Amino acid sequence: TSGAAVSVARGHAGPVTALTATGQGTVVSGGVDGTLRSWDPATGAPLGLLEGGPAVVAVVVPAAGQLLAATADGALHVFALVDGVPQDAVRLDVPGDGVAVTAAACAGEGRVVVGRVDGTVQLVPTTGPGQVAELAGHGAAVRAVTADAAGTVVATGDDHGRVLVWDPARARPGAGGHTGVSPAVGAVAASTGLVVSAGRRSDGLLAHDPATGARRWGVPAGAGPLWFDPSGTRLFAVTGTATVEERYATTGVRAGAVSLPGRVLAGRGALVVTGETDGTVAVRDARSGRAFRTTRLPSAPRVAAPTPGGATVLLAADGLLACWRPAAAEVVTVALPAGLVTAVAVDDDGCHGVVCDADGRVHVWRAGSAAVTTVRADAAHLTAAAGAGRCRAVTAGSDGTAVLWDLTSATALGRVPLDAPLTAVAVGGGTVVVGDGCGEVHCLDLLAGAAAAVPDGVIPEQGGAAVVPAPRTGTTDREAAAQLSE
Known part of the structure; x- marks a missing residue:
């Protein structure tokens, strides 16, 4: 009645992003620090603490004696x-x-409605057996969800400003793919005169002319990473998690395939990087699968990015970033702030890298230094990254923005906003190519007119004015590739 604060509860190391009353006389809050905290609303006294990892997006009480917490890495946890x-x-x-949750709400006893950054809306049972159902329709990130007390009406809102009202009784079971759900782009690759994209749900490969948008060819294939060989005449596409298919770039016709142990993390040129659950990482020939060099990390890497000749491989796991130089058998690691790692990119010289996470942050690292520089880049979720040469990289996120970064100073050189969440990015032939959650591919002139990160031949030290000679562009990788081949 007076507006005076009854109590003030403190403890989160950062913004509070989720809050609910439990019905048992307490309040539970979640924050970007990844923790859940229980409070006494009368006094503000802390009653309990649960420490996690990625930021907490929403907390919901779907049934008596039960709490659901959604986190930025896309996971749903029931307590x-x-x-x-x-x-x-x-x-x-x-x-x-694995696809970031952006909102959640109770949708009747024992059920919640969940919105995700790729436009998916799900009805999820939290008590007893039951099948997850999907409501189709959003082609952009869902930002708000709600339902009536009985769960008979659901309303959702998205980045386009649309509010859609649903009848949950007509929801379809399964993981999507039915009419109304736009097939998000899962991977893109670019070379001079050709752009190839893969659907996230194994919708096949499509090749287009980057200048005109004209379709060149289309073939059924997997939705894994894509990359061109050094000449641009062959395309490598990953099917499943560990089969690499080689195709002719001009026609899409399959030229060969090889199955590899573990999981394909990344590829570049004629090399592929694989990882296994025990932390073993290998640089292999993309055609034969033969391992050139192997190493082992403390935890299994989630993503990787090699330089053109494989002289340097940047590897990232949750809480860990590693720079591996295979020819010298050297591995340098540094700790990362908590968060689900989603993408990593490295410049062509292997001196600087950038890591993206599900909390919307980029972590810029001068390889071998003692710390990373962390910068907020997206309100919810970063999805992809690619090296752009000259100590630059491009990141893409759920807010539909592609950002060109200067990796020497962790600053943005340019931005291109689009009207759909971005799901993939590649740089090739002097063009930045991004794929979005609506299944469209965009060729951007993000590199045109952007200031060079540094003059040729020098790389500024972070935090100081001193300069050191840059590695010899290309030569270092050629020498390393020769050593790997030997």
Whole structure:
């Protein structure tokens, strides 16, 4: 009645992003620090703490004695509420886990409605057996969801300003792919005169002319990473997690395939980087699968980025960033702030790298230095990154913006905003190519007119005015490639 604060609860190391009353006399909050905290609303006294990883996006009480927490990495966690304090977390097995959750709300007893950054809206049961159902329609990131008390009406809002009202009884089971869900682009590759894209749901490969947009060819294939060989005449495409197919770039006709151990993390030129669950990483020939060099990290890497000749490989896992120089058998690691790693890119010289995470941050690293520079780049989720030469990289995120970064100073050189969440990015033939959540591919002139990161021949030290000679562009990689071949 007076507007005076009854109590003030403090403790989160950063913004509070989720809040709910439990119905058991407590309040539970979640924040970008990845923690869940329970409070006494009368006094503000802390009652419980659960430490996690990625930022908490939403907390919901879907049933008596139960709490659901959604995190920025796309995971849904169900807790038992004991005297209003969440305990005993169980991670739900939900299609789309890994695509950032942006909103969640109760949709009747024992059920929640969840919105994701790729436009997906899901109905998820939290008590007893039940199948996850999807509501189709959004081609942009969902930002708000709600439902009536009985869960018979659901409303959702997206980045385009649209509010859609649903009848949950007509929701379809499964992981999407039915009419109304736009097939997001899963990977893109670019060379002079050709752009190739792959659908995220194995919708095949499509090749287009980057100047006119005219379609060149289309073939059924997997939705894994794509890259061209050094000449641009062959295309490598990953099917499943560990089969690399080689195709003629001009026609898309398959020229060969090889199955590799572990999982393909990245490829460039005629090389491919694979990782295994025990932390083993290998640089291999993309055609034969023969391993040139191997190393082992403390934890299994999630993403990787090699330089053109494989002299340097940047590897990232949750909480860990590593620079591996295979020819010298040298591995340098540095700790990363907590967050689900989604992409990594390295400049052509292997001196600077950038890591993206599901909390919308970029971590810029001068390889071998003791720390990384972290910069906020997206409100919700970063999805992809690619090296752009001259100590630059391009990142893409859920807000539809592609950003060109100067890796020597961790500053943005240019931005291109689009009207759909971006899901993939590649740089080739002097062009930046991005794929979005609506299945469209865009060729951007982001590099045109952007200031050079540094003059040729020098790389500024971060935080100082001193300069050191830059590695010899190309020569270092050729020498390393020769050593690897030997």
